[in-house]
Amino acid sequence: MATDVAARGLDIKNVEVLNYDFPNTVEDYIHRIGRSGRAGAQGCATTFFTIDDQKYAQGLVKILTTANQKVDQELQNIA
Numbered sequence: 001m002a003t004d005v006a007a008r009g010l011d012i013k014n015v016e017v018l019n020y021d022f023p024n025t026v027e028d029y030i031h032r033i034g035r036s037g038r039a040g041a042q043g044c045a046t047t048f049f050t051i052d053d054q055k056y057a058q059g060l061v062k063i064l065t066t067a068n069q070k071v072d073q074e075l076q077n078i079a
Helices: 026-036 051-066 073-078
Strands: 016-019 044-047
Touching: 016 026, 026 044, 026 051, 051 073
Parallel strands: 016 044
Antiparallel strands: none
16 A cells, blocks of 8 residues: 555565555655556556545546546546
């Protein structure tokens, strides 16, 4: 599980990230999921996103689109 404490500086091979809550900023989201794919490696990160997190939806859609990730239609609707 990733937290803001684990968001920066860790370089652990073959780690998958699971965020039970969306971070306080979109930038922290990037740092949290970055633990899953370091130095060109691909990884897997899962983040729970609820209607309470809707203020982050536009920024999250922008980041996912820029990274060529699939954006769920429901998230696009919230954004």
